[in-house]
Amino acid sequence: MSPVTIKDIARALNLSTSTVSRALRDSSEMNPETKKMVLDYAQKVNYSPNPMAVSLRASKSKAIGLILPEIANAFFSQLINGIEDVAYAHGYHVVISQSHETYEREVNNLNYLSSRRVDGILVSLSSLTTDLHPFHALMDQGMPFVFVDRVPQQGQVHKITSDNFEASYNATKHLIELGKKRIAHLTSPRYLSITTERLAGYKKALLDYDLTFKEELVKYFHYGGAVAQENEKTIHGLLDQVQPPDALLAASERLTMASLEILHKRNMRIPEEMALVGFTNNAVAGLLNPPLTAVVQPAYQMGEQAAKLLIELIESPQKVNEFQNLILPSLLDIRSSTIGSKPFIS
Known part of the structure; x- marks a missing residue:
């Protein structure tokens, strides 16, 4: 069955197509009784406007x-x-x-x-x-x-x-209250808004708990965790420092998963040797080995x-x-x- 058109309504009610069109647009410049008659009939026959025609008009x-x-x-x-x-x-x-x-x-x-x-x-x-x-x-x-x-x-x-600042602050605070002293922050390029805000939250938590900010514990990933070679080189280098971190805060989903994978490759016990918090909305975060402490964004x-x-x-x-x-x-x-x-x- 073909859809009902403005012409069909006009023919059935013995009106002009322009009158029917104005009624369907709810025009105030027409007889209220005529408008009601058109709208009632349009509802009765399940009239639906052509989306392409509406778009063009x-x-x-x-x-x-x-x-x-x-x-x-x-x-x-x-x-x-x-x-x-x-x-x-x-x-x-x-x-x-x-x-x-x-x-x-x-x-x-x-x-x-x-x-x-x-x-x-x-x-x-x-x-x-x-x-x-x-x-x-x-x-x-x-x-x-x-x-x-x-x-x-x-x-x-x-x-x-x-609230990237608050989320990063709370994640860092959680690690500090567990006794972690050398918390590494893995993040995206410096010029991204999320990088600036999450780094600021991390720094503020360190400051509030009298821990010294150490530049060598902050690692920026030019491709935001999208390139495996960059991830492996940077994270292994961080873990191979003379004074390695005792916790990782990974500020993106890719960096979180890359960190977990590398910690497993190195047979490091989580969280005994290295605690890990990551920004991720992944529904399986609680099913990982071990279940992941996660910052979940709305x-x-x-x-x-x-x-x-x-x-x-x-x-x-x-x-x-x-x-x-x-x-x-x-x-x-x-x-x-x-x-x-x-x-x-x-």
């Missing part, structure tokens, strides 16, 4: 773009779920692209999405992104943007993040909030009078990789 694609470092990551997959649930509820489709931690692919994805006339774009920056001019150029042309998790540290933009909720804000910017830009910077709390899930088999009492 409103100059909207009803699609939003999403640029992420990768999909094969528990945090980003949960972020996508939150974004898609909100987008779907508002009648939008999500066009997803991956930068794979390269600036060139990120810019190519950005250009592709803008050429496809998406209505707005969500972005989590790659670990190699330092030049934000391509983003600002599109913003200057009126393209709505919301940055999520990895966000620009300079300039005014809309941001949705987790990825799904971040995705929800990012999509809600972007859709508001698209549909009601006049309602957003200032740049939004929403920060959501993370959770420290304490398991055996720091406390061993003993029950933890907070």
Whole structure:
């Protein structure tokens, strides 16, 4: 059975198509009785507007773009779920692209999405992104943007993040209160927002507990843990120091898993010889050997909030009078990789 069209409704009610169209748009410039007659009949015959026609009339694609470092990551997959649930509820489709931690692919994805006339774009920056001019150029042309998790540290933009400072502070504090003195911090490139914030939380915890910050215990990974050779060389070098660390705080999922793998290769007992805390949303963290103490970010909720804000910017830009910077709390899930088999009492 063919879908009911505006012409069908007009023919059945003996009205012009323009009158029916105005009624379906809820126009205030027409007879209320006629409008009610049209709307009642449209409901009766299950009329549904053609999404392509609606898009063309409103100059909207009803699609939003999403640029992420990768999909094969528990945090980003949960972020996508939150974004898609909100987008779907508002009648939008999500066009997803991956930068794979390269600036060139990120810019190519950005250009592709803008050429496809998406209505707005969500972005989590790659670990190699330092030049934000391509983003600002599109913003200057009126393209709505919301940055999520990895966000620009300079300039005014809309941001949705987790509380990286607090999460790192609490993870470091937990290790210190277990008696750890030489806590290593494994992190992404210096210029990423998450690196700056998580390093600051780590430093503050050391300061609050009168432990000296040691630069040799901080390791920056240029590719954010995406290159196995860099991971192995850097982590083995850290563990081979004359005074090695007694705990590792890995500030990303890739670095967390790389650290666990290398500790197992070296037959190190966790946590007796080396305690480990990692930032990860991986659902199997509690099933690892040993179960992993993890910083769990509110990825799904971040995705929800990012999509809600972007859709508001698209549909009601006049309602957003200032740049939004929403920060959501993370959770420290304490398991055996720091406390061993003993029950933890907070």
